[in-house]
Structure formats: structure tokens, C-alpha cells
Amino acid sequence: MIRIYTISGYEEVGKNMTAVGYTNGGREEVVIIDMGIRLDRVLIHEDVNIQEFPAKELQKLGAIPDDSILRDKKVVAIVLTHGHLDHIGAIGKLAPHYPDVPVYGTPYTVKLAKSEVKSEKYFEVKNPMYETAFGEIVQVSENIAIEFIGATHSIPQASMIAVHTPDGTVLHTGDFKFDNNSPLGESPDYKRLKELGKEGVKVLIAESTRVAEPTKTPSEAVAQMLLEDFFLYEGREADGLIATTFASHIARLQELIWIANRMGRQAVFVGRSLAKYTGIAKQLGLIKMKGARAVRSPNAIKKVLAEVSQARENYLLVVTGHQGEPGAVLTRMANGELYDIGKRDTVVFSAGTIPNPLNRAQRYVLETKLRMRGVRMIKDLHVSGHASREDHRYLLRMLNPENIVPAHGEFRMLTHYAELAEEEGYMIGRDVFVSRNGYTVEIPGKEGQS
Numbered sequence: 001m002i003r004i005y006t007i008s009g010y011e012e013v014g015k016n017m018t019a020v021g022y023t024n025g026g027r028e029e030v031v032i033i034d035m036g037i038r039l040d041r042v043l044i045h046e047d048v049n050i051q052e053f054p055a056k057e058l059q060k061l062g063a064i065p066d067d068s069i070l071r072d073k074k075v076v077a078i079v080l081t082h083g084h085l086d087h088i089g090a091i092g093k094l095a096p097h098y099p100d101v102p103v104y105g106t107p108y109t110v111k112l113a114k115s116e117v118k119s120e121k122y123f124e125v126k127n128p129m130y131e132t133a134f135g136e137i138v139q140v141s142e143n144i145a146i147e148f149i150g151a152t153h154s155i156p157q158a159s160m161i162a163v164h165t166p167d168g169t170v171l172h173t174g175d176f177k178f179d180n181n182s183p184l185g186e187s188p189d190y191k192r193l194k195e196l197g198k199e200g201v202k203v204l205i206a207e208s209t210r211v212a213e214p215t216k217t218p219s220e221a222v223a224q225m226l227l228e229d230f231f232l233y234e235g236r237e238a239d240g241l242i243a244t245t246f247a248s249h250i251a252r253l254q255e256l257i258w259i260a261n262r263m264g265r266q267a268v269f270v271g272r273s274l275a276k277y278t279g280i281a282k283q284l285g286l287i288k289m290k291g292a293r294a295v296r297s298p299n300a301i302k303k304v305l306a307e308v309s310q311a312r313e314n315y316l317l318v319v320t321g322h323q324g325e326p327g328a329v330l331t332r333m334a335n336g337e338l339y340d341i342g343k344r345d346t347v348v349f350s351a352g353t354i355p356n357p358l359n360r361a362q363r364y365v366l367e368t369k370l371r372m373r374g375v376r377m378i379k380d381l382h383v384s385g386h387a388s389r390e391d392h393r394y395l396l397r398m399l400n401p402e403n404i405v406p407a408h409g410e411f412r413m414l415t416h417y418a419e420l421a422e423e424e425g426y427m428i429g430r431d432v433f434v435s436r437n438g439y440t441v442e443i444p445g446k447e448g449q450s
């Protein structure tokens with residue numbers, strides 16, 4: 001019997017955690033997939049410092065998954081799909097609940113998880129962490145093997161995870177899009193997915209974030225074109241240029257470096273998180289920083305911004321704060337700190353707004369402040385990292401899974417996925433299971449089938 005524990009991330013975009021259990025009558029073996037955090041639940045409380053908060057309190061705030069359903073189970077592995085915080089951000093809090101259980105992920109993901117764990121103050125995380133390659137199959141217990149399948153997303157080395165059991169394979173998509181022209185040269189492993197489709201997929205756990213968009217998500221190459229179309233033409237005549245995007249979006253940051261090089265400007269990444277994500281990416285050869293530099297310490301930031309404000313036409317600043325997050329560099333600039341941002345500057349938002357009320361409000365405040373200072377803004381030079389409806393349909397037709405559990409979304413996103421599945425011949429309650437946080441979906445084994 002296979003059980004899917006839909007622990008968290010089934011009522012929101014954030015704090016993802018799913019577990020796959022297998023038993024043939026003996027003690028159930030369980031693989032955990034992802035341990036994410038939901039930052040907006042923390043940010044609304046000004047007095048909460050995540051690093052110093054225990055798991056129980058953060059669970060009460062709804063900021064990290066409530067994993068109590070797993071506490072007496074035999075967990076054999078913790079697997080990470082990719083390095084975004086809504087997938088790895090709670091590992092410092094929750095991995096200690098499963099002492100000695102090994103953690104697996106691709107190199108970039110594991111290095112980010114390690115840095116997450118290092119900043120943890122409340123617990124010591126002793127779980128061994130192993131870097132895995134795409135195509136690698138790891139036997140994690142007597143009955144279960146896990147496999148990493150290459151995907152494309154808005155962070156390097158995102159993976160789909162196949163959990164192979166004697167009752168069949170469970171495929172978890174992680175976050176993905178089908179990008180056939182990734183500027184970093186990554187590509188989805190269609191070949192392996194088609195093979196799995198032939199071998200048979202017992203359960204597909206599919207992310208649902210953008211399934212309501214009736215299209216195919218454009219390639220990251222389109223975002224690169226949007227940026228070039230501004231920077232390499234009008235941008236050349238501009239004075240101060242400030243771009244803001246996700247610190248973990250290495251492809252986008254690489255494009256900004258290439259563009260700065262072509263403009264004869266130096267790209268300067270300002271802020272701690274940009275330095276962290278690009279630093280680890282550089283170690284792994286995932287980004288080439290030639291023509292760019294990253295500054296992280298408050299003193300270095302002050303110094304470099306003073307330099308830039310004297311000769312704006314020589315630089316392309318890349319900063320955090322596209323969601324108006326308090327404390328981020330762009331937010332502080334809009335408040336009149338760090339740099340005299342104004343009429344001479346253009347701010348390029350290479351990011352969408354993360355759709356939750358807190359982000360919307362913060363972004364509104366940020367834009368209003370920038371506008372009041374006379375800053376010119378260019379918004380939405382961005383494409384999403386998530387699959388749209390037709391990408392999902394393509395995956396469904398490739399895999400032809402027996403059962404489907406929509407994941408990674410608010411209730412309405414999961415039901416949009418179920419609607420797509422019905423178009424493809426499935427039926428809610430029969431072979432499509434729309435679940436909630438903390439519930440279990442039981443998939444009958446071979447003996448259970450009629």
C-alpha cells in the first residue's frame with residue numbers, strides 16, 4: 001500500500017512538505033519530500049526572528065509545516081526538490097525531528113540547505129546531507145529507491161523526484177516549467193519522463209500554481225529578450241539603472257551580467273542574499289561573474305553605493321526588494337537611505353508580485369515611494385518559473401499516471417488541476433485526490449485492486 005501524506009503546501013503557496021509511505025503489511029517506510037517555510041506568516045510579526053524561534057511556535061504561526069502526523073513513523077530519507085525557501089526553509093527546524101535520517105538533493109540545493117541549517121540557532125542539525133546527480137537512483141531502504149529527474153524552474157538544478165516502491169512509482173514534480181531554451185543550458189529530461197510513462201506511474205504529485213493559465217509558460221530566453229530590449233537600446237542612454245529580481249534566480253542574474261558587459265557597465269549585486277546565492281552558484285560553475293561584483297557587508301554596501309551615485313552611467317545595480325520586503329536594499333533606497341534615488345534613476349522590476357496580500361501591500365508602498373521621488377519604473381520584465389495548463393497537459397500525456405494528487409497551491413489551484421485532469425479522462429474522488437494540509441491519501445496496492 002502506498003500512502004501520500006499531504007502535510008503542507010496544499011492550502012497555500014508556501015511551506016511545502018509531502019511524504020510518501022510504503023508498507024506491505026510490515027512497518028511503513030516513509031520518504032519526506034521538501035520542508036519549506038512560509039515567510040509572510042513570519043513577516044507579519046515584527047518580533048519574530050526565525051532563527052531563534054522553536055519549531056512548535058513557528059508551526060502555531062502557520063509558518064512551517066505541522067509534521068506531527070509523521071512523528072512515530074519510520075522515516076528513511078528526506079529529499080529536496082530544489083533550493084527555494086518554500087521547499088528547504090524549514091529544514092533547520094524540522095530535520096532534527098528525524099535525527100540521523102539522510103537528506104538528499106542536487107548539489108546546488110544541498111549547498112543552500114546547508115547554509116540554511118548553519119544559520120539555525122535553536123537546533124543543531126546533524127542529519128547527513130548527500131549531493132545527488134540527475135539520473136542517480138538511491139536505494140534509501142529495503143523497499144524504496146529515489147531517483148532525481150532533471151527539470152527546469154527559476155533556480156538551477158531543480159529536480160522531479162521518483163519514489164520507486166514494490167507497488168509502483170510515485171512521481172513528485174517539484175516546481176517546474178518546460179523550458180526548451182534555457183539560457184543556462186538546462187533542459188527537462190523528457191526522455192526519462194517518457195520512459196516512466198511506459199513503465200507505469202502509480203501516483204503523480206503535481207504542482208498546481210499556474211495551472212489556471214491557459215497556455216504554455218514562455219522560456220527564460222523570453223525574459224532575457226525583454227531585458228535586452230530595454231537595456232541594450234533605451235537603457236544605454238539612461239543615467240542610473242537599478243534592476244531588482246529574485247536572489248536565487250541565477251539565470252536572470254547571469255543575463256543581467258551579460259547585458260551589463262554589453263553595455264560597458266559593471267554589474268554590482270548589492271545585499272546579503274544576492275551574495276549568498278551567487279556565491280554558491282559560482283562555486284559550482286553555474287554563474288560566471290566576469291564583469292560583476294557582489295557586496296554583502298553593510299560597510300561595503302555603503303561604500304559602493306556612494307561610488308555608484310558619483311558615476312551612475314558606469315554601473316548596473318542589481319538589488320533585492322522587488323516585493324517591497326522591509327529591510328531589503330530597494331526598500332531602503334525608497335526610504336531615502338543608502339543612495340539618493342530619484343529622477344535620474346530607472347528601476348527595472350524583473351519579477352512578478354508574489355500573489356499574497358502582504359506582498360501586494362508592500363509592493364504598493366514601495367512603488368508609491370519611488371514614484372514620489374520621481375523614479376522611472378519598468379515593470380514585469382519577467383516570465384514565470386511555473387508550468388501553465390498546457391505544460392501540465394503535456395506532462396499528463398507523457399506519464400499517463402494511474403492516480404493524481406495536485407499539490408503546491410491554494411485550494412482553488414488544486415481544483416483547477418483536478419479540472420484539467422478531468423478533461424484528460426480522470427475523475428475527482430476516483431483517481432484524482434484534492435487533499436488538504438495534514439491529510440492522507442491511500443492508494444491501494446496490487447492485492448487491493450480489482
Ligand SMILES: [Zn+2]
Binds near residue numbers: 016084086087175
Ligand atoms: Zn515552490
Ligand SMILES: [Zn+2]
Binds near residue numbers: 084153175
Ligand atoms: Zn520553486
